Amino acid sequence: MPVIVQEWGTGEVLMLAYTDEEAWEKTLQTGEAHFYSRSRGTIWHKGGTSGHVQRIREIRLDCDQDAILFMVDLVGGAACHKGYRSCFFTRLRDGKPEVFAETVFDPKEVYSK
Amino acid sequence: MPVIVQEWGTGEVLMLAYTDEEAWEKTLQTGEAHFYSRSRGTIWHKGGTSGHVQRIREIRLDCDQDAILFMVDLVGGAACHKGYRSCFFTRLRDGKPEVFAETVFDPKEVYSK
Numbered sequence: 001m002p003v004i005v006q007e008w009g010t011g012e013v014l015m016l017a018y019t020d021e022e023a024w025e026k027t028l029q030t031g032e033a034h035f036y037s038r039s040r041g042t043i044w045h046k047g048g049t050s051g052h053v054q055r056i057r058e059i060r061l062d063c064d065q066d067a068i069l070f071m072v073d074l075v076g077g078a079a080c081h082k083g084y085r086s087c088f089f090t091r092l093r094d095g096k097p098e099v100f101a102e103t104v105f106d107p108k109e110v111y112s113k
Numbered sequence: 114m115p116v117i118v119q120e121w122g123t124g125e126v127l128m129l130a131y132t133d134e135e136a137w138e139k140t141l142q143t144g145e146a147h148f149y150s151r152s153r154g155t156i157w158h159k160g161g162t163s164g165h166v167q168r169i170r171e172i173r174l175d176c177d178q179d180a181i182l183f184m185v186d187l188v189g190g191a192a193c194h195k196g197y198r199s200c201f202f203t204r205l206r207d208g209k210p211e212v213f214a215e216t217v218f219d220p221k222e223v224y225s226k
Contacts (some may be wrong), residue, residue: 004117004126009123013117014181028208060201061210067129069201080176083148088173088182095141097174 003068005033005079008057014079015087017046019068031056033070050110052076077103083107116181118146118192121170127192128200130159132181144169146183163223165189189218196220 005014017035019027023043026034027028047053054072063066080087081098083103090097118127130148132140136156139147146159146167160166167185174181193200196216203210 002115002129004129006126013119013126013182016115016117016175059205061203061205062129062200063195063197063202064200067200069126082176084176087177087180088176089176090174092172092174 001066001068003033003035003070005054005065005070005072007074007079007097009073013088014054014072014074014085025072027056027059033072047075050078050081050105051096052078054079077101078104081107081111083110114179114181116183117147118167118183118185120187120192121184122186126201127167127185127187127198129155140169140172140183146185159192160188160220163191163194163218164173165190167192191217194224195218196223 001019003017003019005017007014018038023034023036026043033056035044035046037044051101053075055075056070056072058067058071071103080089083105084101085104086101089099089101091100114132114183116130116132118130120127131151133149136149139156143169146169148157148159166188168188169183169185171184172181191198193202196218197214198215198217202212202214204213
């Protein structure tokens with residue numbers, strides 16, 4: 001089941017991830033976003049490595065019960081493993097992708113610790 | 114490919130839908146959101162029946178190139194076929210789903226025309 005993550009305070013859309021029953025339960029129990037990694041086939045505590053956890057403020061469900069919206073406080077100011085605040089740091093301009101955001105941390109430094 | 118639709122002016126997350134190559138091209142050509150319906154297996158012009166089209170203001174791509182964000186102006190003030198502004202009109206309260214939004218149109222009236 002896809003999960004949209006939106007920052008509570010700013011409304012910025014941060015990322016799209018996926019949940020399963022276990023990730024869902026862990027999110028509810030801990031109050032911090034957990035996801036299911038489709039590529040690794042495992043549960044993943046967002047921010048577990050980087051410290052950039054996502055504290056749940058509100059959870060919303062869509063009309064068809066096939067999408068979820070996590071509204072979160074973003075600890076550390078970044079949701080993207082590439083160092084950006086949001087994973088959506090690229091926009092289309094005249095049909096071409098253009099990076100418009102700036103990194104807030106250096107992934108090499110954070111993930112090599 | 115999943116598409117998050119967010120209202121340009123308010124930042125409200127409106128819906129999650131899907132695109133394919135044809136829906137993507139039609140969206141770029143017309144400047145109005147088109148989606149791929151996984152259940153019907155067809156392309157779908159959002160608002161084609163209700164008049165509640167979504168005019169594209171900006172398109173963003175995520176870091177893994179596997180999710181898209183449409184930032185739109187919402188003609189008619191509603192994105193949800195159930196008559197709500199956003200498809201995310203239900204929130205969890207103490208673990209239970211609760212509708213917190215109000216409808217802005219009557220689906221029976223709009224879709225029977």
